[in-house]
Amino acid sequence: MTIKQISELSGVSPGTVDRILHNRDKVSKEARAKVEAVLAKADYRCNIHTSALSLRKSFSIAVVCPTIIKGDYWHSIRAGIDKAQEEYSDIELSVQYFEYDQYDTESCKRAFNQLLDSSCSAVIIGGTFEEETVSLCSSLDKKSTPYVFIDTRFDGCHQVGHFTADQYKCGKVMGKLLDLLALAEERICVIRLARTGSSHSFNTGERLKGLQDYFSSCAGRKFPEEFTLNLSSQENNKEQFIEWLRGNRDISTLAVLNSKGHSVADLLRSNGISDRHIVGFDATDENIRCLHEGTISFLLCQHPEQQGFESLQRLIAYLLYRSPANSGDTGPVGVEILTKEML
Amino acid sequence: MTIKQISELSGVSPGTVDRILHNRDKVSKEARAKVEAVLAKADYRCNIHTSALSLRKSFSIAVVCPTIIKGDYWHSIRAGIDKAQEEYSDIELSVQYFEYDQYDTESCKRAFNQLLDSSCSAVIIGGTFEEETVSLCSSLDKKSTPYVFIDTRFDGCHQVGHFTADQYKCGKVMGKLLDLLALAEERICVIRLARTGSSHSFNTGERLKGLQDYFSSCAGRKFPEEFTLNLSSQENNKEQFIEWLRGNRDISTLAVLNSKGHSVADLLRSNGISDRHIVGFDATDENIRCLHEGTISFLLCQHPEQQGFESLQRLIAYLLYRSPANSGDTGPVGVEILTKEML
DNA sequence: CTGTTAGCGCATTCAC
DNA sequence: GTGAATGCGCTAACAG
Numbered sequence: 001m002t003i004k005q006i007s008e009l010s011g012v013s014p015g016t017v018d019r020i021l022h023n024r025d026k027v028s029k030e031a032r033a034k035v036e037a038v039l040a041k042a043d044y045r046c047n048i049h050t051s052a053l054s055l056r057k058s059f060s061i062a063v064v065c066p067t068i069i070k071g072d073y074w075h076s077i078r079a080g081i082d083k084a085q086e087e088y089s090d091i092e093l094s095v096q097y098f099e100y101d102q103y104d105t106e107s108c109k110r111a112f113n114q115l116l117d118s119s120c121s122a123v124i125i126g127g128t129f130e131e132e133t134v135s136l137c138s139s140l141d142k143k144s145t146p147y148v149f150i151d152t153r154f155d156g157c158h159q160v161g162h163f164t165a166d167q168y169k170c171g172k173v174m175g176k177l178l179d180l181l182a183l184a185e186e187r188i189c190v191i192r193l194a195r196t197g198s199s200h201s202f203n204t205g206e207r208l209k210g211l212q213d214y215f216s217s218c219a220g221r222k223f224p225e226e227f228t229l230n231l232s233s234q235e236n237n238k239e240q241f242i243e244w245l246r247g248n249r250d251i252s253t254l255a256v257l258n259s260k261g262h263s264v265a266d267l268l269r270s271n272g273i274s275d276r277h278i279v280g281f282d283a284t285d286e287n288i289r290c291l292h293e294g295t296i297s298f299l300l301c302q303h304p305e306q307q308g309f310e311s312l313q314r315l316i317a318y319l320l321y322r323s324p325a326n327s328g329d330t331g332p333v334g335v336e337i338l339t340k341e342m343l
Numbered sequence: 344m345t346i347k348q349i350s351e352l353s354g355v356s357p358g359t360v361d362r363i364l365h366n367r368d369k370v371s372k373e374a375r376a377k378v379e380a381v382l383a384k385a386d387y388r389c390n391i392h393t394s395a396l397s398l399r400k401s402f403s404i405a406v407v408c409p410t411i412i413k414g415d416y417w418h419s420i421r422a423g424i425d426k427a428q429e430e431y432s433d434i435e436l437s438v439q440y441f442e443y444d445q446y447d448t449e450s451c452k453r454a455f456n457q458l459l460d461s462s463c464s465a466v467i468i469g470g471t472f473e474e475e476t477v478s479l480c481s482s483l484d485k486k487s488t489p490y491v492f493i494d495t496r497f498d499g500c501h502q503v504g505h506f507t508a509d510q511y512k513c514g515k516v517m518g519k520l521l522d523l524l525a526l527a528e529e530r531i532c533v534i535r536l537a538r539t540g541s542s543h544s545f546n547t548g549e550r551l552k553g554l555q556d557y558f559s560s561c562a563g564r565k566f567p568e569e570f571t572l573n574l575s576s577q578e579n580n581k582e583q584f585i586e587w588l589r590g591n592r593d594i595s596t597l598a599v600l601n602s603k604g605h606s607v608a609d610l611l612r613s614n615g616i617s618d619r620h621i622v623g624f625d626a627t628d629e630n631i632r633c634l635h636e637g638t639i640s641f642l643l644c645q646h647p648e649q650q651g652f653e654s655l656q657r658l659i660a661y662l663l664y665r666s667p668a669n670s671g672d673t674g675p676v677g678v679e680i681l682t683k684e685m686l
Numbered sequence: 687c688t689g690t691t692a693g694c695g696c697a698t699t700c701a702c
Numbered sequence: 703g704t705g706a707a708t709g710c711g712c713t714a715a716c717a718g
Binding site: 012013014015016019025026027028031050052053054055056090 | 687688689690691693694695
């Protein structure tokens with residue numbers, strides 16, 4: 001079913017049909033009536049590719065995100081974005097990255113300002129710092145530049161889409177895995193990694209909530225305890241942790257709520273502790289290595305590639321057709337459990 | 344980079360460039376040299392959509408598969424095929440299904456013959472019966488009709504692609520889950536569902552192998568035992584099974600190697616047995632219900648939708664461009680672990 | 687307000 | 703052997 005066919009069926013010109021479809025210009029009531037009558041039963045669907053071909057618009061997409069490190073989370077997201085660019089190669093897209101140090105607010109501000117100076121048609125935001133990100137969004141709103149969120153979301157923004165896993169569910173699933181790994185009388189510990197800045201706070205918070213809720217509804221099991229570990233500066237904090245583990249052999253199972261599971265795994269290994277289970281997040285190269293080695297038992301993964309792909313896909317649809325904002329969840333991307341056996 | 348640009352850069356006409364790109368006609372050495380020089384550094388990639396637009400070919404795809412039941416495995420595959428058809432809606436595709444009863448060789452033969460009578464451009468094969476499928480493939484080979492396999496594969500065929508999870512790995516993963524669910528002193532039982540016909544034998548065989556290999560390398564754990572359960576005819580076989588379970592309370596964990604986990608779960612429930620764990624395959628509606636109810640602990644899932652999507656995508660690429668056969672694995676689709684908490 | 691036309695990238699046909 | 707012309711579905715600009 002093409003525009004031409006519609007026009008023939010309704011006795012008007014293709015131009016008019018196009019005008020009605022994209023409610024571009026003023027159209028007479030009669031013409032509209034005739035065309036819509038045909039449209040009602042014809043299930044016409046616009047061919048996005050020929051449409052783009054004709055529009056021959058070119059879009060520049062900006063991506064702001066934490067520094068992309070090979071084999072890391074945002075590296076996979078970029079892979080997904082690349083794939084989408086490939087898939088829609090008939091649409092002229094240029095993608096520019098603005099990376100920032102996720103532990104440095106100033107670097108983030110700088111990246112955001114650069115982005116605002118560059119003229120871009122749409123933005124993919126991988127935000128870390130709430131205040132700065134919200135401010136960025138309101139600037140974009142003013143310029144009516146559409147944007148989507150990946151991984152995080154903040155309230156009070158008008159994003160066109162939002163791509164992330166359901167972190168609360170992730171936490172629940174993690175709870176179940178921990179529950180399985182630890183025998184009834186053993187203890188579970190959630191390791192909170194101290195970090196400069198408020199990074200990932202929303203996601204890890206949701207995960208913790210899910211985890212706790214799992215254990216609340218779980219009779220006959222001690223509630224997991226928490227340990228705050230500082231991997232960066234104070235050496236003695238690490239040693240304290242190791243000592244604590246040595247002194248509490250019944251702590252059999254450790255949860256790491258962000259992608260740094262490998263750091264904990266390596267720390268244990270370098271101290272000759274090999275009788276604890278670790279469950280972590282994200283299939284980064286380092287974490288995969290630990291899964292291989294057996295120092296991590298389970299990894300919970302989002303689908304970063306899919307997130308990247310769908311983000312760009314969403315923006316393209318929006319740029320071409322202003323298709324409805326769908327600002328809520330865009331079909332929340334799922335969680336995946338990864339084990340050594342799957343590698 | 345367009346054909347026109349290439350032609351300008353190399354000082355020939357677009358027609359000639361096209362001839363060279365698709366090595367269609369005889370082209371003079373000089374022209375070829377000039378164009379290939381430009382091509383070498385220009386990384387031209389044909390725009391599949393405009394290409395299809397111009398070719399305005401229409402393809403008819405045939406799908407042969409076991410009867411599609413709503414909420415079942417092949418239903419999801421069809422969803423993926425539909426999605427691909429949507430995504431490539433600029434290419435005129437008609438998809439026709441030939442379903443057969445997977446427990447009835449004759450019905451399968453009938454479907455295969457119908458398929459061969461219908462003239463189609465390519466085939467997606469969800470085979471069950473080896474002999475019949477191999478024969479179908481050789482008929483298709485003779486007509487040089489390309490085909491891909493979903494879910495199963497048989498040797499001696501010349502498929503253009505093959506979309507399935509790695510069943511051996513699935514088995515290993517299942518082993519790990521069973522190992523986790525059952526306490527050290529408890530026993531694990533693999534339930535083999537007796538079925539008419541040789542259905543799914545390859546897949547379940549691979550799964551069993553993986554499962555066994557997991558436990559071989561797993562010290563201090565009894566090897567899982569097997570029970571062959573006949574759900575269809577003999578009532579006493581079921582009762583025997585229930586009695587056996589009642590008499591062996593240390594059998595805490597049951598594995599079902601195909602998608603019928605829900606049948607076992609329901610059987611236990613209707614007999615008031617609720618202290619056993621079940622691990623099964625495939626996220627069918629029935630299995631999902633059991634996961635919800637808590638009667639199934641884990642489901643291992645392939646990505647049937649993705650398999651369907653990629654199958655059609657692969658065929659399109661092949662039909663349009665005879666792109667290299669890639670008859671091996673086409674990036675084996677992964678396995679996924681599903682739990683109640685993810686729902 | 688509406689029909690006509692040209693052109694996007696590509697493949698084919700038809701003159702040369 | 704090769705270039706020019708045409709049309710696929712769609713949009714935009716222009717002329718009525």
